[in-house]
């Protein structure tokens with residue numbers, strides 16, 4: 263038995279207003295005047311002084327606004343890398359991703375692909391990346407995915423939706439400033455927050471569970487319950503705590519895996535473009551058979567916050583389309599093994615998956 267030796271985020275700063283220190287932190291990493299810092303910023307912040315007026319650019323630093331309407335694609339990463347190579351004489355000093363999981367994943371992937379040959383799709387999988395990425399910084403502006411701590415960047419490629427999982431993927435620096443999440447719309451807060459909740463349940467109920475994952479998963483779950491089921495927290499406390507829940511949830515799955523909800527949500531995402539957080543919600547409410555307590559808790563949270571989840575998203579799909587989703591879901595073998603154990607192939611069938619998808 264050989265244990266995995268995982269890298270972690272090397273530096274992290276936490277606190278309200280800590281975003282103000284970004285400039286000083288990265289300046290020491292500037293390679294030279296012609297090696298810019300590239301800021302990938304969620305375009306929801308275009309013209310919003312909360313972010314833009316605080317990014318004092320120097321030399322040829324650049325802000326690139328990116329839409330989070332769609333989740334990151336391998337082709338999008340390749341295009342961004344090509345633009346950066348064409349526009350700048352030197353390799354950038356660093357890539358700073360400011361946004362939710364979408365923008366943070368793009369920042370990680372661009373940082374990797376600037377130092378590795380070929381196309382992003384060639385690196386989807388586990389431990390294929392050869393060269394260290396360039397310096398990259400993550401600044402979450404919405405909490406839940408754990409993308410700020412994880413060893414992966416999830417991309418939709420021509421053949422599959424799969425992460426670039428590597429030792430070079432985690433950020434070199436993360437800035438956790440709960441003030442930045444202030445304007446997140448309520449529904450989105452819930453969907454992305456539920457990503458964290460589902461990470462906890464899938465990790466804690468999985469066969470891969472160990473004391474490392476459990477310690478983080480239990481803490482994150484306790485925070486989620488406080489945030490989504492109780493009325494004891496101020497708005498600020500809830501923001502601070504969800505940011506830390508996201509961190510712990512991400513750490514919990516680092517040393518284990520996610521499970522049934524994520525496998526099925528990837529299928530919905532690949533075929534229909536349903537976004538990760540919402541996709542998990544659409545799937546999770548039908549998974550009583552696998553996570554009875556988690557699903558009951560989820561339903562209580564949904565009710566308390568009056569959240570409506572789209573129904574009938576699979577109502578008009580053809581058999582071929584169901585097959586595509588089922589193929590994507592079943593291809594994620596570690597998720598099924600974590601959820602159902604080594605004999606998972608005997609326990610989950612294409613028909614069972616189809617019946618579940620039909621309910622959604």
Ligand code: NAD
Nearest residue numbers: 306330333362363364403407409412414416445446454538
């Ligand atoms: P997101 O980044 O897709 O953003 C969701 C919406 O919230 C967008 O419309 C965005 O513009 C908006 N938004 C973000 N911050 C805001 C703010 N402060 N104020 C107002 N609006 C704001 O959402 P997400 O749920 O954080 O990320 C989903 C993505 O994360 C998916 O692509 C998924 O695959 C990925 N993901 C990655 C990992 C990982 O470990 N790398 C883990 C889970 C999910």
Ligand code: ZN
Nearest residue numbers: 407457461538
């Ligand atoms: Zn997730």
